[in-house]
Every structure is written in C-alpha cells, then in structure tokens.
Amino acid sequence: MQVYIGIDWSENKHDMAMLNEEGVAIVLDVIPHTQDGFLKLDWRRSQLGVVPGDCLVGLETAHNLLIDFLWARGYTQVYVIPPNVVKSSRGRYGQSGARTDQSDALLLADLLRTDRSRLQPWHPDTALTRQIRAKASLVAFLGRQIVARSNRLRACLLRYYPAALDVFSSITTQIALEFILAYPTPQAASALSFEAFAAFAAEHGYRRPKGLPVCFARLQGGQPEATPDTVLAYQDEAPLLAARLLDDLRAKASTLRQLQELFQQHPDYPVFSSLPGAGDFLAPALLAKFGDDRQRFPSPANVQALAGTCPVTDTSGKRKKIKFRRACDREFRRVTQQWALSSRSSSAWANAYWLQVRPRCRSDSHAYRCLANRLVAIAWKLWQTHQPYDESYHLRQRALHSTKRG
Numbered sequence: 001m002q003v004y005i006g007i008d009w010s011e012n013k014h015d016m017a018m019l020n021e022e023g024v025a026i027v028l029d030v031i032p033h034t035q036d037g038f039l040k041l042d043w044r045r046s047q048l049g050v051v052p053g054d055c056l057v058g059l060e061t062a063h064n065l066l067i068d069f070l071w072a073r074g075y076t077q078v079y080v081i082p083p084n085v086v087k088s089s090r091g092r093y094g095q096s097g098a099r100t101d102q103s104d105a106l107l108l109a110d111l112l113r114t115d116r117s118r119l120q121p122w123h124p125d126t127a128l129t130r131q132i133r134a135k136a137s138l139v140a141f142l143g144r145q146i147v148a149r150s151n152r153l154r155a156c157l158l159r160y161y162p163a164a165l166d167v168f169s170s171i172t173t174q175i176a177l178e179f180i181l182a183y184p185t186p187q188a189a190s191a192l193s194f195e196a197f198a199a200f201a202a203e204h205g206y207r208r209p210k211g212l213p214v215c216f217a218r219l220q221g222g223q224p225e226a227t228p229d230t231v232l233a234y235q236d237e238a239p240l241l242a243a244r245l246l247d248d249l250r251a252k253a254s255t256l257r258q259l260q261e262l263f264q265q266h267p268d269y270p271v272f273s274s275l276p277g278a279g280d281f282l283a284p285a286l287l288a289k290f291g292d293d294r295q296r297f298p299s300p301a302n303v304q305a306l307a308g309t310c311p312v313t314d315t316s317g318k319r320k321k322i323k324f325r326r327a328c329d330r331e332f333r334r335v336t337q338q339w340a341l342s343s344r345s346s347s348a349w350a351n352a353y354w355l356q357v358r359p360r361c362r363s364d365s366h367a368y369r370c371l372a373n374r375l376v377a378i379a380w381k382l383w384q385t386h387q388p389y390d391e392s393y394h395l396r397q398r399a400l401h402s403t404k405r406g
Helices: 035-047 065-072 083-092 101-118 127-160 174-182 186-190 194-203 209-219 228-234 237-263 269-273 279-290 300-307 330-343 348-360 364-385 391-405
Strands: 003-009 013-019 025-032 055-059 077-080 312-316 319-323
Touching: 003 035, 003 101, 013 035, 013 101, 025 035, 025 101, 035 065, 055 065, 055 101, 065 077, 083 101, 127 228, 127 237, 127 279, 127 330, 174 194, 174 237, 194 209, 237 269, 237 279, 269 279, 269 364, 279 300, 279 330, 279 364, 300 330, 300 364, 330 348, 330 364, 348 364, 348 391
Parallel strands: 003 055, 055 077
Antiparallel strands: 003 013, 013 025, 312 319
C-alpha cells in the first residue's frame, strides 16, 4: 500500500494530509514545527502500518528542517513541488478561488497521486555541496550589504565631506574606510600635513607610495565646504557606516577563502572551475545551483527554466508570444547573468555571440540572458559527462554543426 503525504509548511506549524491510493483522505492533521511535531507525523504514518519507503511526500521547499527529518527517517520518495505548480493546480479542485493551508496539503498529496510522472523526486546533496551552497549564499548577501552601505556612505559624504570620496580610488577600499575612521570631518582632514598623511598610509599598508602626493592633493582640492551645523549632523554617521563596511568586506573576503577551500575538495571542481569567466565566486555558486543529483535536471531545458535564462512561449492558433520568464530561481538568474558578462572577456565565442545577438535584443540585459542560456546548456552537458570545458573543442563542434546546417 502506498500513502501520499502532502505537507503545507510554514515557520511555526505544518498542515498535513495523507491520502490512500484511491485519493481518500485517511489522515488530516496539523503538527507544530518542533521535534515532537515531527515525531507525531512519523507516528501517524506508523499507525497506518506503512513503512516510510512506501510513502510519497510532497512539499514546496527543500530548505526546511522537516525535509531533513523525513530523509533521515527513511522517507526516500520526497518530491519538492514548485509553488507555481500548486497555484496553477488549485482550479482543478474548486472554482471559487478559496484556499486554506489544509486544502493546499490535500492538493500536494493528490498531485503526487495523479501527476507523479511529471514530477522529479528530490535527493539531498552531499554535506560538502550544502556547505558550498551556504557559503556562496552568504558571499552574495554580503555583496549586497556592501553595495547598500557604500551607497549610503557615499550619499552621507557628499552631504558634508565630499573630499573623502576622492582621496583614494574607491570608497570600498580598506584604506579609504580607515581614513574616514581616522579623520571623520573636513576639519580633521584640513589640519593634516603631508608627513602625517604618508605615515597614515604606511601604517595601513598602502602599496602605492608614489601616488600619495596625488591623493593628498585631492584631499586639499577646492571642494565645497559644509556649514558647521551640517558637519555636526552627519559626522557620526560616516564612521559608523565605514566601520560596518570594513566588517562586511573582511567577512566577505574570509567567506570567499572558505568557499574556495570547500570548492576545491568537490569532485565536480574540474568541471565548474574550467567554465570560461566563472572565477572564484561564480564557479562554486554555479556548482551549488546544479547540485549533485544528475537526475534532477534530465535536460538542459530544465536547468535553463530554473535559472530563468530561457523565455516562455505562449502559442495558441496563429498567436505566438514570447514572454520574460518570471517563475524561476532569481538568485540563480543573477549568477548566470553575471557569468555571461564575465565570460565575454574569457571566451572568444561568447563575446562573438553576444555581439551577434545584441542588435536583435531589447537591452544589454536581454542579450546577456541569451548568452547565459547558451552557457547554461554547455555547463549542463559538462556536468552530465563530468568533463571540463575546452574552448578549442567547443569551437570545433560549433564549426561542425554550422557545416551540417549549411
């Protein structure tokens, strides 16, 4: 006997429905998001006399402690059903549009019963891959934090201390942030002699001593002066933001080093490290998105759809409309578009392809999605065959296919 279990999860509780092979609800329950709640789910299953291996479980997420519990308990037939599939299927069970968490649990269970052939079973990645995914996500988060804080710091300095923005090459360099911490007001900077400025730079490891006179001249340039009241209003904010930015930059650098150490231990390191333009962050980030289970993406179209690089085609009769794909992993889309941008400087064919499609695209971003779509298909093939990327081989294959088409 097989049992179909649908679980509508939330942060504090989970609605659960168990159906038999005829689609009859045999268990309806709500379990708290606690260890006792998880054990209650397992107990309700045992009361039916069914072993975990005969249960098909459907949830809308793989990132939940409940799914870890289920897999550890022997529930090996787990399906992660995308929320948009659940949303589009609600009309099969009612026309009013009404829904509850319990009805969604019933829907998830029945989708497993009726549409199992269209769904891919979920298998957990190795601990190493999960560590890489966590580190890559943290690096991306810290990157967004750095951009947000640097924008705020720049706006603050423009208001009361614009000279601090021009002293060094970028406001997000360590030396520039240390300067703001040491000299947080225009008055403190104006009292600075060149000898003291050079000593400050040496103390913080500035590696271009020949450029110090130019930096000092920028500091002494004719920037507009803020009134004392304006300086008083903002002088505490800039050092606070600078200190937080320094912490974020150090944390990101440290996490990137840890990410690389983990990445180099992974069996798929030769594949993803060979991808053109992937670099220290994008290569492990791509590996984390692909994962370990080769059956998760049976064709390149599956991973392209998840990454949002391919459009949606809406065809009916004589009407055909190509639309931007909104239902996707948006973080994956950001990674692939960054990869497409970076690949142009590392791959001759990638740059040539972008230049070829750009005139037909609405924007640079659209053209980069087109290039990312090609790159993802290449990565999928290499991932499936465990082969590293070879630019010369790829160019020969493209020439061969062009000849056959001609």
